[in-house]
Amino acid sequence: MAKRFNIRMAGVGGQGVVTGSHILSTAVINAGGESTIVPFYGSEKRMAPVESYVRVSDEAIYEIGEITFPHIIIIFHPQVITHGKSYTMPFYFGLKDDGIALINNDGPMNLHRDQAAELKQKRAKLYYFPATKISLEVAGMDLATNMALMGCIGAITGLTSMAGLDQAVKDRFLGKGFVVSGGTAALDSVVERKFKKKQELIEKNVAVMRAGWNHAVDKGWAAKDVQRAEEPVAAAAV
Amino acid sequence: MSETEVKTNPQGDPITSVAAPPSAAKKDPHADAKRQKVVTPEYMFHEAPRTKEFITGSEAAKEAVRRSNVDLAIAYPITPQSETMQLVGVLYGEGYVKEYYRGEEEVGVMAAIAGGSRAGVRCYTATAGPGTLRGLEGIASWPGHRLPVVAMFTCRVVNAPLAIQPDNIEVSYLLNCGMIVFHAENQQDMFDFTMAGFTISEHNDVTLPVGVCCDGFFVTHARGYVRMQDRGIKLPPREAWRGAVPVLDAENPPARLSRDAPVQKSNFMAYNIHAVWQQEVWAAVERSRKYINKYLGGLLTAENVEGAEAIIIASGSAAAQSREAVRLCKEKGLNVGLIKVRSLRPFPTQELRQLCGKAKLIVVPEFNYVGWLAKEVATAIYGFSKAKIIGGPRVYGGQSMPVELIVDEVESGLTGKKSTNVAMSQIMGGTVNPDEVAHFMRSI
Numbered sequence: 001m002a003k004r005f006n007i008r009m010a011g012v013g014g015q016g017v018v019t020g021s022h023i024l025s026t027a028v029i030n031a032g033g034e035s036t037i038v039p040f041y042g043s044e045k046r047m048a049p050v051e052s053y054v055r056v057s058d059e060a061i062y063e064i065g066e067i068t069f070p071h072i073i074i075i076f077h078p079q080v081i082t083h084g085k086s087y088t089m090p091f092y093f094g095l096k097d098d099g100i101a102l103i104n105n106d107g108p109m110n111l112h113r114d115q116a117a118e119l120k121q122k123r124a125k126l127y128y129f130p131a132t133k134i135s136l137e138v139a140g141m142d143l144a145t146n147m148a149l150m151g152c153i154g155a156i157t158g159l160t161s162m163a164g165l166d167q168a169v170k171d172r173f174l175g176k177g178f179v180v181s182g183g184t185a186a187l188d189s190v191v192e193r194k195f196k197k198k199q200e201l202i203e204k205n206v207a208v209m210r211a212g213w214n215h216a217v218d219k220g221w222a223a224k225d226v227q228r229a230e231e232p233v234a235a236a237a238v
Numbered sequence: 239m240s241e242t243e244v245k246t247n248p249q250g251d252p253i254t255s256v257a258a259p260p261s262a263a264k265k266d267p268h269a270d271a272k273r274q275k276v277v278t279p280e281y282m283f284h285e286a287p288r289t290k291e292f293i294t295g296s297e298a299a300k301e302a303v304r305r306s307n308v309d310l311a312i313a314y315p316i317t318p319q320s321e322t323m324q325l326v327g328v329l330y331g332e333g334y335v336k337e338y339y340r341g342e343e344e345v346g347v348m349a350a351i352a353g354g355s356r357a358g359v360r361c362y363t364a365t366a367g368p369g370t371l372r373g374l375e376g377i378a379s380w381p382g383h384r385l386p387v388v389a390m391f392t393c394r395v396v397n398a399p400l401a402i403q404p405d406n407i408e409v410s411y412l413l414n415c416g417m418i419v420f421h422a423e424n425q426q427d428m429f430d431f432t433m434a435g436f437t438i439s440e441h442n443d444v445t446l447p448v449g450v451c452c453d454g455f456f457v458t459h460a461r462g463y464v465r466m467q468d469r470g471i472k473l474p475p476r477e478a479w480r481g482a483v484p485v486l487d488a489e490n491p492p493a494r495l496s497r498d499a500p501v502q503k504s505n506f507m508a509y510n511i512h513a514v515w516q517q518e519v520w521a522a523v524e525r526s527r528k529y530i531n532k533y534l535g536g537l538l539t540a541e542n543v544e545g546a547e548a549i550i551i552a553s554g555s556a557a558a559q560s561r562e563a564v565r566l567c568k569e570k571g572l573n574v575g576l577i578k579v580r581s582l583r584p585f586p587t588q589e590l591r592q593l594c595g596k597a598k599l600i601v602v603p604e605f606n607y608v609g610w611l612a613k614e615v616a617t618a619i620y621g622f623s624k625a626k627i628i629g630g631p632r633v634y635g636g637q638s639m640p641v642e643l644i645v646d647e648v649e650s651g652l653t654g655k656k657s658t659n660v661a662m663s664q665i666m667g668g669t670v671n672p673d674e675v676a677h678f679m680r681s682i
Binding site for chain 2: 036038066
């Protein structure tokens with residue numbers, strides 16, 4: 001049977017939801033799998049709802065469009081839940097039974113009791129993951145929140161590797177020049193100025209990703225046979 | 239900041255544009271286009287080696303036009319088609335398309351395309367949704383004037399409330415024009431149908447326009463794998479003298495014909511002329527079948543139909559969703575077949591009668607409110623199949639169809655459970671309970 005995950009990502013403008021989904025998708029393809037993505041957002045503005053849909057599989061994918069019934073949902077910002085900043089309400093709408101909700105928050109959230117009961121009925125696995133905190137600790141800024149989440153989900157699905165993710169970050173920032181929109185291109189130049197050099201940007205993003213990957217392994221969320229990712233020797237020597 | 243000084247604009251933003259590198263010799267921008275070699279359609283479609291690329295539907299259409307020896311392309315922007323004709327404009331810059339301009343709106347574009355085709359050159363245009371309907375007056379006249387053209391329709395919502403998202407209701411308006419209509423599932427279909435479209439449309443016994451439809455955004459803006467021939471080869475040019483009607487002689491326009499046309503008078507001759515004219519148009523549609531079989535390998539594709547418990551019949555994006563539904567059904571132990579209709583005009587009537595003869599359940603998922611494909615299917619197989627036909631599930635207004643909805647219809651159709659998504663009035667054939675239908679009709 002095919003290993004297949006339909007992933008719905010919800011966050012707010014400026015967090016890199018679409019960029020994150022492109023990196024995950026490229027990483028799965030780099031590791032020999034199949035993947036497609038569909039971004040979904042209104043007028044581009046910071047803190048407005050953004051959704052992105054990623055399908056990953058070890059077989060050909062034909063399905064198109066939005067994902068209504070996901071296996072996994074990733075919540076990039078707690079306001080998606082607390083403020084309803086989402087195209088999908090409640091945030092877990094359509095989550096399949098035994099599905100996974102990976103939520104960026106420092107600890108368990110106080111969900112409305114009806115929602116908590118419904119999630120329990122679906123046997124949903126709620127993984128609270130401090131992605132922004134990890135980004136601040138490892139990279140010194142919150143802009144790599146998406147990288148932490150992508151590292152974490154990479155380990156949870158087991159359909160890519162840290163090497164595949166590493167390469168995807170390089171593809172995104174160095175080579176193939178996939179530009180999602182004018183707004184994203186402008187954001188790129190802001191990000192680049194904050195990090196002194198692109199190389200540093202990539203190294204820090206990958207370091208955050210690795211922290212996310214290892215967090216998933218340590219918590220026992222990772223897929224079978226997924227190991228902790230060690231830091232490359234060269235980077236450790238610096 | 240960094241080791242070298244960064245140039246900034248007056249607002250202080252870094253200037254990131256890079257000047258073109260100076261070159262010693264002036265390079266001919268048309269050089270590659272001039273080196274393209276003409277090959278026969280047979281070599282192009284059946285023998286030429288292909289390489290695989292991961293591109294959008296708009297890029298796939300561009301690559302098809304690059305290899306199709308197009309003389310004239312006319313653009314008018316409308317979402318989600320704008321990128322396609324913009325990319326064709328790039329081809330003009332590179333010399334692959336001989337003439338290209340932006341029209342003033344779709345009425346003018348379709349009229350100008352008619353003029354180009356009538357003058358004997360190979361024409362291409364693309365539009366979408368409201369643009370299709372605005373241009374429909376011209377489009378509906380193309381077949382009667384026997385104008386070979388390829389037009390792409392990247393479907394979007396046209397009915398209120400308006401949206402830019404994919405909904406293929408506009409296909410239903412094209413079905414009765416007398417043109418050939420293909421419905422592309424993915425980027426590969428966009429490429430293949432467009433190229434084959436030129437060849438099919440210009441055969442003497444066809445001489446008709448071809449409409450290549452796809453569901454916008456899902457195909458135009460998403461990437462998929464496309465296997466393409468080398469860009470150094472192209473189809474032979476249009477040889478207008480081979481067509482069924484003579485090209486317009488602009489030096490000696492047939493002014494008398496248009497001033498004193500018998501078809502403008504309501505009399506026996508007018509009706510007679512209209513009848514033979516339309517009979518000939520639709521006979522030409524029929525005659526295109528053999529070329530669709532030859533260049534595209536059939537009006538439909540069928541997978542796992544023999545011995546299946548249920549058959550899903552779909553076209554466009556609904557076919558893509560149905561492939562996944564077949565996979566999910568298999569995981570549940572259900573043996574389900576899939577028929578993808580590629581050509582809507584001509585419609586694969588004989589093929590469906592043969593394939594559906596023993597079917598018990600047919601599910602027709604669609605991306606529009608009215609269910610035009612379900613009606614086509616039911617009409618085609620009426621009297622040749624006892625299958626229960628579920629005209630649904632349907633999504634509209636741009637919604638993506640959850641694959642799970644199709645699976646639900648297959649399951650409820652097989653178990654006799656009432657569907658939660660499809661109205662009783664949309665269930666045809668089989669052993670439908672008339673009382674239930676009556677009850678449903680009373681309660682809506």
